[in-house]
Amino acid sequence: xSEHKSATxxxxxxxxxxxxxxxxxxxxxxxxxxxxxxxxxxxxxxGFWIGxxxxxxxxxxxxxxxxxxxxxxxxxxxxxxxVRPAIFTAFLGYLLFITGLLVDIGRPxxxxxxxxxxxHESPMFEVGWCVMMYTTILFLEFVPAVLEKYKKTVWLERWxxxxxxxxxxxxxxxxxxxxxxxxxxxxxxxxxxxxxxLVHRGVIRxxxxxxxxxxxxxxxxxxxxxxxxxxxxTMVPHKLHPLWYSPILPVLFFTSAxxxxxxxxxVEATLSARYLRRPPESDLLSGIGRGLWWALIxxxxxxxxxLAVRGAAAEAFAVTPQSLAxxxxxxxxxxxxxxxxxxxxxxxxxxxxxxxxxxxxxxxxINRLNVAITGIHAATAERYVPHWMEIAVSAGIVSAxxxxxxxxxxxxxxxxxxxxADRTASGRTGAHGRPAGGSQP
Amino acid sequence: xxxxxxxxxxxxxxxxxGCQVACKTWNGRKAEKTEFFSGPGYQNPGDLSAETxxxxxYNEVQVxxxxxxxxxxxxxxxxxxxxxxxxxxxGALKKLESGPVIxxxxxxxxxxxxxxxxxFEIPRFEYDSANPYITKCTMCADRLETGGVPACSKVCPxxxxxxxxxxxxxxxxxxxxNQNPSGYYHEIYGLEExxxxxxxxxxxxxFDKLGHRTDVPKHAVNKDTEQAMEAIPIxxxxxxxxxxxxYMLRTRTVHHESDAPRADG
Numbered sequence: 001x002s003e004h005k006s007a008t009x010x011x012x013x014x015x016x017x018x019x020x021x022x023x024x025x026x027x028x029x030x031x032x033x034x035x036x037x038x039x040x041x042x043x044x045x046x047g048f049w050i051g052x053x054x055x056x057x058x059x060x061x062x063x064x065x066x067x068x069x070x071x072x073x074x075x076x077x078x079x080x081x082x083v084r085p086a087i088f089t090a091f092l093g094y095l096l097f098i099t100g101l102l103v104d105i106g107r108p109x110x111x112x113x114x115x116x117x118x119x120h121e122s123p124m125f126e127v128g129w130c131v132m133m134y135t136t137i138l139f140l141e142f143v144p145a146v147l148e149k150y151k152k153t154v155w156l157e158r159w160x161x162x163x164x165x166x167x168x169x170x171x172x173x174x175x176x177x178x179x180x181x182x183x184x185x186x187x188x189x190x191x192x193x194x195x196x197x198l199v200h201r202g203v204i205r206x207x208x209x210x211x212x213x214x215x216x217x218x219x220x221x222x223x224x225x226x227x228x229x230x231x232x233x234t235m236v237p238h239k240l241h242p243l244w245y246s247p248i249l250p251v252l253f254f255t256s257a258x259x260x261x262x263x264x265x266x267v268e269a270t271l272s273a274r275y276l277r278r279p280p281e282s283d284l285l286s287g288i289g290r291g292l293w294w295a296l297i298x299x300x301x302x303x304x305x306x307l308a309v310r311g312a313a314a315e316a317f318a319v320t321p322q323s324l325a326x327x328x329x330x331x332x333x334x335x336x337x338x339x340x341x342x343x344x345x346x347x348x349x350x351x352x353x354x355x356x357x358x359x360x361x362x363x364x365x366i367n368r369l370n371v372a373i374t375g376i377h378a379a380t381a382e383r384y385v386p387h388w389m390e391i392a393v394s395a396g397i398v399s400a401x402x403x404x405x406x407x408x409x410x411x412x413x414x415x416x417x418x419x420x421a422d423r424t425a426s427g428r429t430g431a432h433g434r435p436a437g438g439s440q441p
Numbered sequence: 442x443x444x445x446x447x448x449x450x451x452x453x454x455x456x457x458x459g460c461q462v463a464c465k466t467w468n469g470r471k472a473e474k475t476e477f478f479s480g481p482g483y484q485n486p487g488d489l490s491a492e493t494x495x496x497x498x499y500n501e502v503q504v505x506x507x508x509x510x511x512x513x514x515x516x517x518x519x520x521x522x523x524x525x526x527x528x529x530x531x532g533a534l535k536k537l538e539s540g541p542v543i544x545x546x547x548x549x550x551x552x553x554x555x556x557x558x559x560x561f562e563i564p565r566f567e568y569d570s571a572n573p574y575i576t577k578c579t580m581c582a583d584r585l586e587t588g589g590v591p592a593c594s595k596v597c598p599x600x601x602x603x604x605x606x607x608x609x610x611x612x613x614x615x616x617x618x619n620q621n622p623s624g625y626y627h628e629i630y631g632l633e634e635x636x637x638x639x640x641x642x643x644x645x646x647x648f649d650k651l652g653h654r655t656d657v658p659k660h661a662v663n664k665d666t667e668q669a670m671e672a673i674p675i676x677x678x679x680x681x682x683x684x685x686x687x688y689m690l691r692t693r694t695v696h697h698e699s700d701a702p703r704a705d706g
Contacts, residue, residue, distance in 0.1 A: 035568030042490065042565050045553035073684050075691045106551020106566065106573040117531035117548050123666060124530035124554045126673070175677060184674040188681055195685040205692040216684045223680060224673065234665040235528055235558045238657055247665040250672075379654055380488065380562045 012406075015399040022396010025389050026103050034106065037389040043381025044373075048390045051372030053100025053397060055229055056365045057093060059253070062261030063268070064090025064138065065222035070291075072207060072215040079284055081416050084145060085272065086265050088414045089405070091138040096401045098131065103393055120178050123231040129177055130225030133170050137218045140166065141210070145412045160211060164199075167217035168192050174221070192216065226257040233371055241375035242312040243326045248302075255302055256364055259295035262288050263337075263360035270354045272415060275406065280350055289347040292357065296338050303330070325366070325374045333363010444639060445540035445585065446519075446607035447594060448614055451644035451651060452624065453601035454512040456497055458485075460593030460602060464495045467581060467592035481652065489515055491565045494578045495593055498652045504645060511644065513651030514602070516593075517542060517563045517578035518631060519639035522661035525555035525564060533575075540607065540639040541580035549574055560635045560657045580639070607639055614643050636661035 029037045040047050067086040070076040102108040114128040140163045147156045172189040179185060196213050198204040206212075230253030237245055246252065266285050273280040307313045316323050337356040346352035373384065409415050465472070470492045480487025484499040495516040502511045523542045526534040533548035534555055551573055556564045567573035581591040589595070594602040603610060611632065618625040630642040634657045642648060649655045 045556035
């Protein structure tokens with residue numbers, strides 16, 4: 001670690017510059033209104049910020065719950081070294097996304113009003129609640145890294161005791177707000193309460209590293225959040241192009257988020273290994289790569305079936321800006337990565353895996369921008385093309401994110417330092433033996 | 442109170458724009474600096490805006506072989522099942538039983554989902570304000586409360602904007618069409634659009650000639666959304682049980698086999 005001096009190389013300085021510009025533009029927007037920095041108009045109320053910061057940003061943060069579930073629910077123990085970086089990326093991603101949201105919504109200082117004015121029929125209400133709930137869960141999932149760093153063992157113990165109950169309370173509150181039927185609230189809350197009681201009684205084995213209920217709550221909120229962003233667009237059959245409008249948009253958004261979450265884990269692990277000058281976790285990442293291949297197959301299957309059943313497939317073969325955007329998204333984000341990952345050799349090559357994953361990420365961003373911008377047709381305004389200042393704000397947010405990421409991975413035990421020693425050691429107990437809490441085996 | 446509606450008859454409108462002025466006056470909206478021909482033809486301003494909640498559209502249309510001016514009225518349609526109200530996360534937009542879709546501004550967070558959702562593209566946003574709100578016609582719900590009629594309807598010199606119970610207005614529209622079948626276009630815009638609206642239009646020309654969207658679905662546009670939202674409890678319960686169950690079964694096996702190193706290394 002000592003060979004790293006500071007984050008301010010030429011690359012670092014550029015990041016500070018872009019982030020600074022973003023802040024200046026954001027301040028300008030708060031003084032003069034959204035119209036002063038954007039091309040958003042009366043016909044196109046949503047644009048680049050919604051498409052990139054929010055729709056794409058949230059999908060890119062999906063790695064957190066996918067890897068957490070893979071390891072802590074489904075028992076993919078060997079992937080344990082990837083959990084904490086993925087959760088940290090998700091937490092950071094959500095914080096960045098909330099920053100983007102503060103710029104995009106008109107009166108962000110009233111955002112908290114969603115807590116008191118309930119409107120459970122609205123997909124946006126679901127989105128807002130998922131944001132608040134899952135960010136809290138991510139904070140709880142991430143906080144042990146800080147507590148470990150400063151050896152707060154008492155607080156770690158408190159975290160172990162209380163965090164599952166906080167998670168449970170949040171799920172119940174969410175269920176009350178969104179469902180409003182006593183029977184359902186009792187059922188959902190009851191199942192999780194039963195689980196926690198059985199863990200307490202020792203009937204279900206307690207995971208010494210992290211309370212399982214915390215992980216379950218995270219998966220629940222993520223699933224609802226990813227899908228609800230799709231639900232938002234089920235409201236506009238009259239405006240969204242048939243290549244993207246579908247009653248199963250929530251399912252498509254969720255599936256593509258899982259797929260992109262896996263791709264992001266590979267991209268991020270490769271880049272951070274380079275940044276920290278360590279060899280990447282090649283065999284773990286190739287395992288993730290195989291999962292990514294299957295996720296791509298499932299998504300491609302769903303997309304094709306959906307287009308065929310709705311009779312919208314012909315739209316893809318008409319020469320329109322929309323069909324071009326559609327093919328760009330499908331080729332870059334799904335077909336080419338699939339072809340790249342088809343052979344065992346390419347899955348186990350660091351370079352091939354990284355580039356295929358990066359394409360999946362880019363394809364996902366194109367897909368979300370298509371849903372938010374390219375696919376939307378409004379009669380009121382001619383067209384919407386993002387203003388450079390809109391893009392600058394988003395670029396500033398991303399740059400700030402990279403700076404924070406770099407600082408945190410060198411400050412906190414996010415990326416485990418001795419994992420290579422563990423993995424090359426004879427047993428698989430390494431992940432087990434070094435719990436997140438730093439205590440019992 | 443029965444559901445009220447407005448009946449707007451393009452055959453009676455003379456394009457005086459008195460309704461636009463009355464609307465601004467009653468709702469306290471600012472005047473705008475406008476340019477001629479910023480919209481189609483001579484209409485002014487060019488379109489609805491954050492300050493203009495209703496607009497008379499000027500349309501040069503061929504009627505019986507000669508060109509004529511036909512005037513339409515653009516404003517909130519006050520849907521029976523409003524997409525904007527279904528979309529609003531904080532319930533700022535709300536359908537009243539008496540017909541109007543109102544806007545409770547203190548609730549609004551400015552997310553603009555209502556603008557995206559509205560099939561008629563009516564709500565406007567104050568893009569130039571640092572403390573922006575949504576603006577739209579509220580059918581003068583405050584006037585209706587005291588037994589009045591909307592300001593635009595009150596001021597109209599030719600009775601082109603009738604106001605009354607929705608059933609009554611539909612009967613009146615049909616009556617007018619039946620009385621003059623060669624003059625009127627034989628449809629009522631708003632009868633079925635987006636699941637039916639509390640603003641009904643009749644005209645001597647097809648409605649798209651007046652600037653109305655005729656490709657709006659004939660059902661409430663939040664049909665698919667409702668279905669997706671109904672799935673939430675099922676997904677929540679199913680997922681909670683599934684994840685808990687998988688963890689329980691998996692750790693049980695691991696427990697029996699003890700924590701011995703696995704052989705996949």
